[in-house]
Amino acid sequence: MRGSVIVNRRAAFERAAGYYALRGTTRANRRPVWGTRNLPETIDPARSTIHDPRSAAICRAILIHIEDGVSSQQKTFYIETFGCQMNFHDSEKVVGTLISEGYQQVQREEDADLIFYNTCSIRDKAEQKVFHRLNDFKKLHKEGKRFGVLGCVAQQEGEKIFERAPYVSLVAGSASYRNLPEMLVQIEAGAGRVTGLDDRETDQTFETEFTARSNPHRGYITIIEGCDKFCAYCVVPYTRGKERSRTSQSVLDEAKRMADVGYTDIQLLGQNVNSYRDPAGKMRFSELLSAIGELLGIRRVRFTTSHPRDFTKDIVDAIDAVPALCDHVHLPVQSGSSRLLSSMFREYTREQYLERIAWIKSARNKEISITTDVIVGFPGETEAEFGETLSLLDEVGYDGVFSFKYSPRPNTPSLQYIDSIPDAEKSRRLQVLQERQREIQRASYARHLGQVLEVMVEGKNAARGQVIGRTSQNKTLNFVTNGGREPDAGQYVDVEVTQIFPNSLLGKMVG
Ligand code: 5AD
Numbered sequence: 320m321r322g323s324v325i326v327n328r329r330a331a332f333e334r335a336a337g338y339y340a341l342r343g344t345t346r347a348n349r350r351p352v353w354g355t356r357n358l359p360e361t362i363d364p365a366r367s368t369i370h371d372p373r374s375a376a377i378c379r380a381i382l383i384h385i386e387d388g389v390s391s392q393q394k395t396f397y398i399e400t401f402g403c404q405m406n407f408h409d410s411e412k413v414v415g416t417l418i419s420e421g422y423q424q425v426q427r428e429e430d431a432d433l434i435f436y437n438t439c440s441i442r443d444k445a446e447q448k449v450f451h452r453l454n455d456f457k458k459l460h461k462e463g464k465r466f467g468v469l470g471c472v473a474q475q476e477g478e479k480i481f482e483r484a485p486y487v488s489l490v491a492g493s494a495s496y497r498n499l500p501e502m503l504v505q506i507e508a509g510a511g512r513v514t515g516l517d518d519r520e521t522d523q524t525f526e527t528e529f530t531a532r533s534n535p536h537r538g539y540i541t542i543i544e545g546c547d548k549f550c551a552y553c554v555v556p557y558t559r560g561k562e563r564s565r566t567s568q569s570v571l572d573e574a575k576r577m578a579d580v581g582y583t584d585i586q587l588l589g590q591n592v593n594s595y596r597d598p599a600g601k602m603r604f605s606e607l608l609s610a611i612g613e614l615l616g617i618r619r620v621r622f623t624t625s626h627p628r629d630f631t632k633d634i635v636d637a638i639d640a641v642p643a644l645c646d647h648v649h650l651p652v653q654s655g656s657s658r659l660l661s662s663m664f665r666e667y668t669r670e671q672y673l674e675r676i677a678w679i680k681s682a683r684n685k686e687i688s689i690t691t692d693v694i695v696g697f698p699g700e701t702e703a704e705f706g707e708t709l710s711l712l713d714e715v716g717y718d719g720v721f722s723f724k725y726s727p728r729p730n731t732p733s734l735q736y737i738d739s740i741p742d743a744e745k746s747r748r749l750q751v752l753q754e755r756q757r758e759i760q761r762a763s764y765a766r767h768l769g770q771v772l773e774v775m776v777e778g779k780n781a782a783r784g785q786v787i788g789r790t791s792q793n794k795t796l797n798f799v800t801n802g803g804r805e806p807d808a809g810q811y812v813d814v815e816v817t818q819i820f821p822n823s824l825l826g827k828m829v830g
Pocket residue numbers: 354355356357441442552553554651653692693694723724725726727728
């Protein structure tokens with residue numbers, strides 16, 4: 320059965336415009352979120368708390384700058400982060416801002432005066448999960464603690480959060496974080512219901528020199544915030560606001576400062592980095608990418624997320640020409656059927672998507688790894704259309720696919736379609752797709768056997784006696800040192816691949 324309601328894209332824009340125009344009203348504050356599609360962030364759960372809904376299991380060590388001692392006078396905060404890399408990096412900036420305002424970060428909510436919860440609502444029943452967690456915090460309220468809900472669920476649910484969780488003092492969406500210092504002053508002054516929800520039309524980005532980066536080797540830089548694409552299923556344009564880019568100069572300055580203090584790996588972030596527009600008109604996205612890749616000390620530059628409609632050939636040319644630009648592109652396709660792509664408002668056809676894939680594959684100096692996102696069970700998706708997605712996987716030969724069952728999100732245009740595929744059928748399609756992709760990877764990862772690849776060391780897996788490494792193509796390559804000196808986190812070493820697994824590689828250090 321096909322999607323039976325015709326939903327017009329202009330209506331989506333107008334709805335959003337209406338939302339923005341209704342700033343400050345309860346209705347305006349009832350919008351959802353986004354989570355950048357991204358490769359799962361990997362964090363040491365013992366030191367920080369970040370949950371990637373797609374892959375909570377994959378955890379990479381991060382080093383949060385938490386002082387050992389907390390003076391009894393100092394105000395303390397605890398922050399918990401859910402969702403995408405964008406949210407994770409937002410939290411790094413929030414932490415930096417709080418520290419610059421005299422707060423100290425603690426690792427346990429029991430030790431904090433102020434508890435922040437940075438939320439994600441990209442899929443599933445994010446709102447319910449947030450209210451459940453807030454319920455856990457309720458006990459702590461009796462001890463005089465204050466609570467702030469940040470991020471996409473905050474923006475989406477708005478002041479409803481105060482109604483359902485009256486002990487919350489602050490509800491703020493990401494577009495308002497630059498006003499955090501003032502909001503903190505209000506909370507300190509005893510204000511009960513402080514909101515930062517009205518800024519989705521802002522032209523300003525959240526730039527701060529106080530970012531508390533949690534990994535000393537690999538760091539994120541936001542180059543563009545918000546999204547103007549309004550894909551039919553997606554909450555992001557409603558929660559993160561309209562698209563706004565930082566100047567190339569400010570991005571380059573930040574990258575230089577990072578290189579100066581020893582960062583070698585930089586990841587540029589945005590909901591759609593390909594629609595980056597330098598407000599000063601100096602650089603295109605590909606030029607900014609190259610300029611960062613050419614900075615002294617920078618060995619790896621990645622970017623995420625791309626949108627096929629805005630992905631241009633000069634990006635591939637830059638990756639091919641500049642050694643530090645990683646040989647990996649994440650290009651979310653969502654569906655292999657042009658009819659469904661149109662109904663998702665993706666603004667490209669299967670053929671146009673494949674044209675971009677051909678550009679990527681035609682790079683002369685690098686074999687560029689390609690990964691994607693897919694949604695199964697979008698309203699009206701027929702078995703044949705699902706089959707088109709499967710055949711696309713075969714045709715492209717992705718190195719990784721993040722696949723999701725369609726979930727209707729508040730306020731999005733696709734809510735008006737009939738969610739026609741039963742959940743069991745969505746699950747079946749997801750399983751079929753994941754099995755097909757496992758087979759593709761099993762065959763294609765074999766190309767790495769015997770190759771010597773450079774990895775950046777990320778940590779150790781003591782139980783297995785292995786060192787954890789990441790390749791330029793963003794693959795996990797764990798390795799043994801065969802009695803050699805174990806390299807430190809952040810070092811780059813060469814590793815020969817000796818074994819392949821569906822989602823990772825194993826090898827031995829060379830030299
Ligand atoms: N339902 C299912 N998946 C979704 N995504 C975004 N919104 C939805 C939704 N409503 C997926 C897309 C996107 C990734 C970050 O999450 O595949 O690229």
